[in-house]
Amino acid sequence: GENVEQHPSTLSVQEGDSAVIKCTYSDSASNYFPWYKQELGKGPQLIIDIRSNVGEKKDQRIAVTLNKTAKHFSLHITETQPEDSAVYFCAAPNFGNEKLTFGTGTRLTIIP
Amino acid sequence: DTEVTQTPKHLVMGMTNKKSLKCEQHMGHRAMYWYKQKAKKPPELMFVYSYEKLSINESVPSRFSPECPNSSLLNLHLHALQPEDSALYLCASSLQTAANEKLFFGSGTQLSVL
Numbered sequence: 001g002e003n004v005e006q007h008p009s010t011l012s013v014q015e016g017d018s019a020v021i022k023c024t025y026s027d028s029a030s031n032y033f034p035w036y037k038q039e040l041g042k043g044p045q046l047i048i049d050i051r052s053n054v055g056e057k058k059d060q061r062i063a064v065t066l067n068k069t070a071k072h073f074s075l076h077i078t079e080t081q082p083e084d085s086a087v088y089f090c091a092a093p094n095f096g097n098e099k100l101t102f103g104t105g106t107r108l109t110i111i112p
Numbered sequence: 113d114t115e116v117t118q119t120p121k122h123l124v125m126g127m128t129n130k131k132s133l134k135c136e137q138h139m140g141h142r143a144m145y146w147y148k149q150k151a152k153k154p155p156e157l158m159f160v161y162s163y164e165k166l167s168i169n170e171s172v173p174s175r176f177s178p179e180c181p182n183s184s185l186l187n188l189h190l191h192a193l194q195p196e197d198s199a200l201y202l203c204a205s206s207l208q209t210a211a212n213e214k215l216f217f218g219s220g221t222q223l224s225v226l
Contacts, residue, residue: 032212043116043202043217044155051212089154093211099168100211102154 002027002094006103013080014111021106023090024072033073034100035064036089044089048075077108085110118203118218126226127193133221135186135203141216143209144186146178147202149220155202161186162209193225 003026013019023033031052036044050057050064050073057064063076077084090103116137125131135144142163147155160168161180175197177189186203200220206213 034214036217041219041222043118043200043204043220045217046214049214095211097168098160098209098211099157100215105152105154 001096002030002092002101004090004092004101004103006090006106008106009104010107010109012109012111015080015082017080019075019077019080019084019108019110021075021088021090021108022072023074023092023103024070025092025101026071027092027094028068028071029095030092032093033064033066034091035075036091036102038087038089038105040086080110082110082112084108116203116205116216116218118201118221120221121219122222122224124224124226125190125193127195129193130189130191132190133188133201133203133223135188135218136184137205137216138184139205139207139216140183141205141207142183143206143213144180145204145206145215146176146186146188147204147217149200149202155217159188160209167209190223193223195225198223198225 006023034049037047038044061078066073088106091100094101119134144161146158149155158172159178164180175192179187202220203218204215206215
């Protein structure tokens with residue numbers, strides 16, 4: 001089955017700087033890689049996703065890059081703002097049981 | 113409407129109580145899910161409904177009983193819970209049950225079992 005590792009578990013970044021969170025996965029058949037943001041007291045919200053036919057996808061200050069050879073994908077947040085403070089989860093599909101496997105999460109804190 | 117709505121937002125119950133969590137979506141999604149999330153952990157899958165039929169039960173204790181009355185509604189009936197069942201219960205939906213479908217989560221019900 002799919003195994004997803006996420007690093008770092010916590011990350012503090014000065015406001016305006018960039019943040020990078022990295023995930024590795026084990027199943028070479030995986031073809032869909034979403035990132036979720038979870039704010040305090042709320043459910044996870046999909047912020048960006050990428051499919052394996054592209055290497056990078058951007059949406060304003062957020063980007064995701066995918067390296068299929070190395071089996072890792074990363075979330076990049078530029079010009080960080082206080083509202084970016086949250087827990088971020090990566091995920092990858094487990095086609096063996098049709099489930100999404102989540103990473104362990106990264107608590108991102110933006111320091112004003 | 114791209115929302116998944118869950119009620120109640122908070123619930124405190126005793127170990128002998130019976131309560132229900134409710135979830136609703138109007139995106140035309142045919143797959144609906146219940147997840148359990150403990151503090152500082154990722155969501156853990158409990159149940160999956162596909163076209164209103166239970167397709168996955170992740171060996172969840174029978175004190176949790178899911179129900180899908182129609183394609184827009186999902187309930188989770190709770191009975192004789194234990195304190196260790198205290199957690200955030202999340203409902204989610206997707207267009208289909210494929211593992212590479214976009215998953216939309218509700219805000220969750222924060223459950224405390226006393």
